[in-house]
Amino acid sequence: MQADLERFWARLLTEPDFRARFIADPAGFAAQNGLSPEECDAVVRTQVQDLHTAARSYAAKNAGKRPRSSDRWWRRWLPFKAL
Amino acid sequence: MQHDRVGLGWRPELAAGIFDSLDRIDILEVIADNYVDADRAQRQGLAMIARDVAIHLHSIDLGLAGSDEVATVRLERIARLVDDIKPEAWSDHLAFTRSGDIEIGHLAAPPRTPASVEATVRNVRKAARIVGSVPFMENIATLIDPPGSTLSEAAWIAGIMSASGCGLLLDLHNLYANATNFGFDPLAFLDEIPLDRVDGIHIAGGKWISSPDGEKAYLLDDHLHPVDEAVFGLLSEVASRTAQALTVILERDGAYPPMPELLAELDRAREAMRAGRRRRAAQEAAHIQTADAG
Numbered sequence: 194m195q196a197d198l199e200r201f202w203a204r205l206l207t208e209p210d211f212r213a214r215f216i217a218d219p220a221g222f223a224a225q226n227g228l229s230p231e232e233c234d235a236v237v238r239t240q241v242q243d244l245h246t247a248a249r250s251y252a253a254k255n256a257g258k259r260p261r262s263s264d265r266w267w268r269r270w271l272p273f274k275a276l
Numbered sequence: 277m278q279h280d281r282v283g284l285g286w287r288p289e290l291a292a293g294i295f296d297s298l299d300r301i302d303i304l305e306v307i308a309d310n311y312v313d314a315d316r317a318q319r320q321g322l323a324m325i326a327r328d329v330a331i332h333l334h335s336i337d338l339g340l341a342g343s344d345e346v347a348t349v350r351l352e353r354i355a356r357l358v359d360d361i362k363p364e365a366w367s368d369h370l371a372f373t374r375s376g377d378i379e380i381g382h383l384a385a386p387p388r389t390p391a392s393v394e395a396t397v398r399n400v401r402k403a404a405r406i407v408g409s410v411p412f413m414e415n416i417a418t419l420i421d422p423p424g425s426t427l428s429e430a431a432w433i434a435g436i437m438s439a440s441g442c443g444l445l446l447d448l449h450n451l452y453a454n455a456t457n458f459g460f461d462p463l464a465f466l467d468e469i470p471l472d473r474v475d476g477i478h479i480a481g482g483k484w485i486s487s488p489d490g491e492k493a494y495l496l497d498d499h500l501h502p503v504d505e506a507v508f509g510l511l512s513e514v515a516s517r518t519a520q521a522l523t524v525i526l527e528r529d530g531a532y533p534p535m536p537e538l539l540a541e542l543d544r545a546r547e548a549m550r551a552g553r554r555r556r557a558a559q560e561a562a563h564i565q566t567a568d569a570g
Contacts, residue, residue: 195391196343198424200375202387207380235387235424243420246487246494250419255381 198232205236205244206251216241278521280549281330282542285527293535298329300539305525308335308366312353319360326361332476332525333358333366340399340413341386341436342372351406358407367412367445367476368403370396370433385418388425388432393439400440412443412476417450417497421458429454430468437473444469447478448510449503449527453495462510471518479503479511479545480527499529503541508548515552516559522549 201223204211215222215236223233283303284294294301304325311322325331335354338346358366371383386392396413404410415433427435437444446469455462481501484493503526515522524545528538 195387195389195395196375198387199343199372200378202422203372203375203378203380203384206384207378232424239423240420242487242489242492245489246485246492247418247420249488250485250496251380251382251384258381 194229194232197227197229198235201226201228201232201236205239206248207255209248212244212248216244280515280521280546280553281523282545282549283330283523283525284538284542285334285525285529286325286331287528287532289532290528290535290538293538297535297539300542301329303330303332303364303523303525305332305334305527306361306363308333308354308357309337311361312357319357322361326363331361331363332523333361333363335366335368335411336383337373338368338399338403339371339373340368340403340411341370341392341396342375342399343386343392343395344372344375346399346402348402348406351403354403355407358409365412365475366407366409367414369414369416370436371416383416385416385420385422387422388427388429390426390435393427393432393435396436397440400436400442404442410440410442412445413437413440414445414447414476414478415450415454416447417453417482419457419494419496428468430465434469437470443473443475445476445478446474446514447480447497448507448514449478449480449482449497452504452507452510453482453497456495463513466510466513466517471514472520474514474518475520475523477511477514477522477524478527479507479524479541481507499527500531502533502537503544508544511545512548512552512555515549516555517552519556524549 205215219237220233223236228236281302283301283305286304286306306322311319338350340346369383372386373380373383400411400413451462451465455465480497480499481503482495482497483501485496486493511524526538526541
């Protein structure tokens with residue numbers, strides 16, 4: 194089911210422990226997490242090298258994220274412009 | 277036909293340079309996620325800018341290409357922002373950003389299947405209903421091919437556009453990066469998607485990175501580097517293949533160069549589009565001559 198596969202995929206990309214357990218036993222771990230035989234076949238074909246690279250990229254992006262707030266710049270600029 | 281336009285992603289760090297250069301910037305694209313929690317004064321400031329220059333709102337976090345139904349509350353926040361700012365258009369990505377309680381924190385490519393086409397269409401329709409206009413949907417860059425995909429990226433995008441009625445925000449650096457990393461021809465990709473439904477185009481730069489073991493190289497879409505000449509080449513190609521006016525946005529998210537360098541990139545984009553338009557005009561003229569001769 195698409196939702197199960199997406200959830201599994203999202204965890205592989207973001208959770209180091211989950212990823213390590215998958216890499217240790219791809220087919221067994223996928224089956225243990227409720228993926229169908231077809232989905233297990235699909236995830237087993239994942240390139241580990243690509244997975245590590247993508248996961249590192251997500252970790253870097255999340256670490257570098259600014260807090261989701263409005264730009265402080267506006268607070269300085271607005272009163273001046275509004276006059 | 278309306279004119280092609282070229283603009284820039286609005287970033288606070290570039291504000292002074294942008295205001296000094298509005299005669300050379302046709303449009304600004306504002307990241308919606310930075311303003312959904314903004315107070316009234318901040319929204320009024322944005323609305324004020326929107327009176328002077330055309331604005332597109334670009335959302336990042338909705339995850340419309342996921343199986344999960346997009347949360348109504350997220351769409352209502354975008355709808356309020358759209359009501360306040362009145363942008364010409366709004367957009368999000370062909371990506372999922374969460375699954376259940378798992379937050380990915382950034383854009384991820386879902387498995388490309390008929391089921392994900394269906395889920396995306398459902399979410400795009402819900403977004404259009406709540407926000408009041410259909411979003412343009414952007415192709416994303418990915419460093420890894422999602423498992424279980426039964427459709428090519430181009431076929432998947434075409435399927436979503438056809439079934440949802442949405443237009444495409446074609447990110448040419450994302451296309452270039454995916455084509456480079458997965459070894460497909462970007463021109464063949466352009467053959468497969470409905471180019472007449474492209475309205476907006478993103479251009480950006482990236483850099484080469486290595487896998488952690490150092491054995492494989494990837495082109496990363498990081499928006500921190502100058503636009504590659506190959507991307508301008510693709511822009512020219514799209515301009516030569518389309519009849520409608522195009523809106524091009526240069527995305528830059530950091531390592532900001534002096535404003536003249538960014539303006540030079542906008543000029544380069546205009547030049548690339550003009551070259552494509554000239555090619556199209558020449559092809560049409562040749563076609564008419566051939567038809568007349570026949």
